[in-house]
Amino acid sequence: MNCRDYSLEQLNAWAPDTVDLERWAQRFQGRVAVVVESDARLIGFADMSHDGHLDRLFVSADHQRRGVAKLMWLELLRQVERLGIRTVSIEASITAKPFFESVGFRVIECQQVESRGVILTNYRMEWQRVGTKNAE
Numbered sequence: 001m002n003c004r005d006y007s008l009e010q011l012n013a014w015a016p017d018t019v020d021l022e023r024w025a026q027r028f029q030g031r032v033a034v035v036v037e038s039d040a041r042l043i044g045f046a047d048m049s050h051d052g053h054l055d056r057l058f059v060s061a062d063h064q065r066r067g068v069a070k071l072m073w074l075e076l077l078r079q080v081e082r083l084g085i086r087t088v089s090i091e092a093s094i095t096a097k098p099f100f101e102s103v104g105f106r107v108i109e110c111q112q113v114e115s116r117g118v119i120l121t122n123y124r125m126e127w128q129r130v131g132t133k134n135a136e
Helices: 008-014 021-026 068-083 097-102
Strands: 032-038 041-048 054-059 087-093 106-115 118-128
Touching (some): 032 068, 041 068
């Protein structure tokens, strides 16, 4: 998410100042995860369920538009192939939508979702492996 696409109230609802770290860590268990570091600092991470739902793909603000998201997507694609996943789905932010479109995702639906009492716009998107049913 980015301040050019969302209000301060929406950003705070999506990424509050306080996080339950134990709950956050549990959400990564049993998932395919990709981490990118530079100079021993985390600059990006992504995670996907074994059925192909891409829950998070994040790149730090000072490393955006440098190929980090693409690098993580390419690694996730290797895992998609290994696991035999046909379709990858995501609920992408306004900010992330152009990236996902650039790597072959298509918008299924524009959604209004609630987070901590605040309404946010996102996009339910899908990517399909070439040669699968409904793939273009």
